[in-house]
Amino acid sequence: MTQSVKPFHLPRHKQLGEPRLRFGRQDSNAVDVHPLRGLLDHGPFSQLRLAGVPNPIKIAFIGQEAMIGRLRHLATELQGRHEPKERRQFLIPYPGFTRVFGASIAPADRSTWITLPKEIDDQVTESDAPHRELADVLTSALSSLVAHRHSFDVVILGLDEKWSNAFSGDDHDDFDLHDYLKAYAASAGISLQIVRGGQSQRALDYFCRCSVMWRLSIAIYTKAGGIPWALADTVPNTAYIGIDYALRPNAGPTERFAICCAQVFDSDGAGLEFVAYEADDIRIERRNPYMREDQMLRVISRSLSIYQRRHAGSVPDRVVVHKNTEFRRDEVKGCLSALSSVRDVELLQVQRRHGWQGVIFDQPKSANRYPSLRGQVLPVGENEALMWTQGLVASIGSPPGYYKEGKGIPQPLLITRFSGRGDFFDLCRETLALTKMNWNNDGPYTQMPVTLEYADTLAQIVKRMPKLEARPYPVRLFM
Template sequence: MSSEIGATIALPEPELLFSAERESYRDIHPLRGLARYGPYSNSFFVSNPIQIATIAPFGESHRLNEFMRDLDQSFRPTERTDYLPDWPGFSKVFGTRKAAADKSCRVELDRDLDELLRDSELPHLVLVERLVRAIQQIEAHRTAFDVLFVYLPERWGAAFRGVEDDFDLHDHLKAYTAAHAIPLQIVREGRALSYPCKASVMWRIGLALYAKAGGVPWKLADVEPDTAYIGLSYAVRPVETDKPRFVTCCSQVFDADGAGLEFIAYDADATEMQVQRDNPFLSRHEMFRVITRSMLLYRRRHGGASPRRVMIHKSTEFREEEALGCFDALPTCNEIDLVQVVGDVGWRGAKWDRDRKDPEKQLADRFPVRRGSLIGIGDREALLWIHGAVELNQRTHFQGGKSTPQPIKLVRHAGHGGWEDTARAALALSKMNWNNDNLYDTLPVTMSYAQVLARVLKRMPLLGSSAFHFRYFM
């Protein structure tokens, strides 16, 4: 196997599409594209207005109501000004209105909750019990709302996590609401209501609200047709739990244009799994089950047609048994790529340019390595800078503004050909997370979604055999 480092390939920034009818409605900047063209699903989105149910502390519903009204106001950014556009108002961006749901869907928590949380040795259990009770009250009127907003003040911060157990309030609430098909938006006081940059908050919450209500903000513009992208992630429950310890999570099965379908998840047979360093590996039979069910989701969306190419991402290596299970499940597929995506690597890079005055000399560039830089480091491995500098608004934009960007490592366990198609897909899929306002994630969405799903799924008591939709986990 060659260990020679190859030449650097510069991949272009992927474009996003903002209309199902007009191919020219595209932009590399997700928020600028929304502000210019509106969302991809503008012509077929049916929830108008989007009805919002609310849960708030006693006597504080007005704070959440004021925040919801702010979504209709315009704001100029005071941070990330090289990236964030002005927020013009929810209806102007998304072409649909939002409204408070019926009074039956607006609940305030008990008056004595602050005192109970202050006096309890286990405040997280008290808070989650009261919140779940309130959600159950609203759930009785499920047809009257589209998305549920829950306001959490910072004074309850001690109850957001358990001290000695694996408790996380966010994940626990998501697990409950996802199991009951309720899209949930948690509104933290410090991260939303009192956050200093209103434009940033409105872009984040507005985008999440639209996607959770079933809208499609954007899709990938230039894609290889008849391709399916699958992200695998495994969750391991604590040893002391009385539930099945292993959960196999298959993240959303993505179309070639990046549109997510439902995803499958189920408790795996512990007798057919191996664990090394807390990383579970599937047997050939279990992997066959996962990929077969994933393809059923794809074919249901595509009139029974199978993809020509399937690219499967996983954070751990593909063992031989797992690879064989994939091949068994995809007998008619022309191309199968099994790609390990390693997010934490020891590699770093710096960009150097020739000195204009003296071509024999090189000088360090003012900005980091460009996003989309690809370097082969062997027959089966390559480095891809998903995080890096981007030419944006006629300026160089570096997301985060500091640090040396770390590449991800792509390790090919099956497939052939050059690295460009594989890296181009990962780069494009890093722009398909509808749950934040950044230009991109530092991982392809196949991996970032899979991690979220696995974290929440291990807290769900029963997975059943039904498919889930990711908007309930956002």
């Protein structure tokens, strides 16, 4: 080592800027790195689209009599103004649903207010399988709304904490009430918002109403068919795909997997549909599933067809596929065969769990006040890099910036490329931007890109769907 080379110097390290989001106004200034501020200043991305969001957005309700009253009050709260009581470096005052989205919220016709009987409490308490008992009552209520499907846009269902022993199954029953209800509602084409009360961390009782209103309003707007924001700086004509797997509950010896392939959106912010492919004979290695070439070809081909249906049959110039396990040779061949007409194909493994860790040192033996900066990229190989999607964001909040995690040492993502020829830093920059596209969240970002955030959520819900059809589903039904 020469004297000019210092052991703590990392020559290939790069700090990426915070990605920008695009909002509703048709001018180049309708962008912001802050999702909430962008909504307030420029309106939602979809407000100028021909297929707009209904106005008013009509809300149906499901719950016991007292809960219906609380849910109606919640809908009224969404129209009011609320000041932040937490995360003040990021959270801005909420001015009301209409001011943010340009549409109002109103209760749907009373025929869509489903009041659950008081007897449910005893039925759940006395049942040997309380989760099944409660699920039957709630799915029956959802079923009764199918006949009124055109009278409402979103259903708000209130779960009382007194039923908490029925929210999941026992050790022998892989059951989750939230996922089960989402699966049932999605099968019926119903956008469902589940809220809970009884604890300080739940939507009905959380102390910071501003935080609740921002998160709930964005979710309801999206579930009604809106697009809050899109990415501002993407490669044109790009399709993003995320793949994840889930084992069906009570699977037999053949271990059937519901393989969820989510076509998240395109470079213009459209899309957000997914297809689910169920296959037998999935190869399991070290507890990770891998597809045969023909299986991967089918999954990717169906995803590509979603893009073509939305773009008058045209093929994207570029496709980026994310997976949290490595791409085996057969899977790479399946992807490339399905995308043979696409000019540029990037196959990336994005890992959350690995052996790498790191903190910032301003100088030798002197650690920085914050353990990491969001957007740091450190290549560790020709086609591998560590990227910190968590950490201090200098461009949000007052100096020195906003540290969402508050404490602890954020772990980087390990990104590995298995196919593609684009600039690797550009791929990292794009992956970082995709961490800002989860519309079921009121924060500035999530740790994982939305491709894999949604694919994981969808896979867990899809495996509980009573009937899995080979057709595209809107992602908003599963949020």
